[in-house]
Amino acid sequence: MHFITIEMVFYWLFLSFCAVPLIVLFISKWRYSYWKRRGVVQLNPEFLFGDLRDMLTAKISMGEAFKTIYFTLKNKKLDYGGIYLAFNPVFIPLNLQLIKDMLMKSFDNFQDRGIYNNPKDLLSYNLFRMGGRPWKQLRVKLTPTFTSSKMKMMFETLTKKIDKFPPIIDQCIRDGSQINVTDVSGRFTTDVIGSCAFGIECDSLSNPACDFRIYGKKVNEPNYLRQWMEKAFPKNLLPYVGFKTLRKVEDFYKNIVLNTIEHREKNTVIRKDFMQLLLQLRNLSDDEKLINNKEKNQTRVLSDDEIIAQCFIIFIAGVETSTITMALALYEAAKNSLIQDKMRQEIRQVFAKYDDKFTYEAAKELVYMEQVILETLRKYPVSPTLPRVCTKRYNIPGTTVFIEKGTTVEIPIWGIHMDPDYYPNPDIFDPERFSQEEKAKRSASMYLPFGEGPRTCIGARFGMLQVKTGLVGLLKDYRYSISSKTPNTLSYTPTVLFLLHPNEDIFLKPEKI
């Protein structure tokens, strides 16, 4: 008969105490050799954080982390490399031909972003986050909503908003204060998208404390725990730990959309906006639904939940991206008076040609301003990387290396945009880089602020139009210069998700001319 003695208990406890760390060490060593075992050069991952300690501990932004990784791999003269985000292997392509192949020709192998989404988590189930067949079906549905004719239709809504700028700027001039161009741009884009996507006139330009603006800011506030979980936690386990993308704001956006739908249906209101176009998709007649289902390979019509989620993503993707681009274009214009004067001169010439009116055709003729916006997006790509996940095993052309299904890929846009091999003196802001001749010298994959391929930004045209209209409203009759409150160099909000967001708001000194 065996007795368990106290010595035996201590003996086993001691063994377990030694064994657990050894097992963890062995598993992490094995995990951190994933790339090496596949013949891909890797860096020096450290336990728990992989190669992204500063990003995961919120010391630097995701954009800065991946820019550093781009140059570390580039200095090793590599076409691609492997890193680790916590324990998750991430493939980083550097070679432009390879990037083009992954985004376009081999799109089927990389068609998803691998970001958490779940039909039961309403706001997460949107075009940006969805993958596979549901994404494809929705993209086909939504693409006609973003054509140039639809942009032209909404143009009037945009131009109406810029009439609100002069009282704000004049007040700053009277007070001798500086204008917060980040805030004013944010209020402008909030009003535009509020009107076009949700069909509401929130007028945050007159009333900055309106609910719509407050909730918009809440959505963009960094929430490190949520972002960390989304990035480093296995996505299929998230619903089981009660994870929700934006719990606090869901009801607010849901109610706005449902109320607008009810109001429009009750009062037969028809407006020229995204919401109207989405409602048209929802209200296709039964005959049309049948034709769609039969002929377009089961293409679905939209449900109310899908409308809510798409209005929300138009808001999320349309407000912050354009706000940051507008504010940074003004920041650079304030530092370069020649560039600023040239933009204003062009605006005035175009207005003179169109009887002092800002029309859709007039906007298209602002060629130099477009160059300024493109250069702003080169130097400060709001989305500094393009996330993808491998959806089908992929052989890297010309090698025996392959990327396994399920592997995360990050295309390091900001690194490419700041690479002196592609853009000499990359820190210098020079809109001439986007003249017709200069553009013709570069390959398309050297410039990816809106992404590329079938998953490219669906709202790029609207975004450009929105930024142009905002800049016209701010620049036509006012000059801006930097002041003691203007940051000399920019730093960025540490977040492990997407956007390149300057830490400080941009304040400039306005002057009427």
Ligand code: HEM
């Ligand atoms: C300066 C403005 C903007 C920039 C720089 C920008 C940038 C981007 C980028 C880089 C992507 C990912 C593309 C890829 O993965 O290949 C994207 C996707 C997307 N953007 Fe934009 N965007 C802007 C404005 C807008 C606007 C105004 C809207 C809506 C009105 C919008 C809606 C979307 C949506 C829905 C997607 C997801 C598309 C899909 O996955 O099918 N964006 N954007």
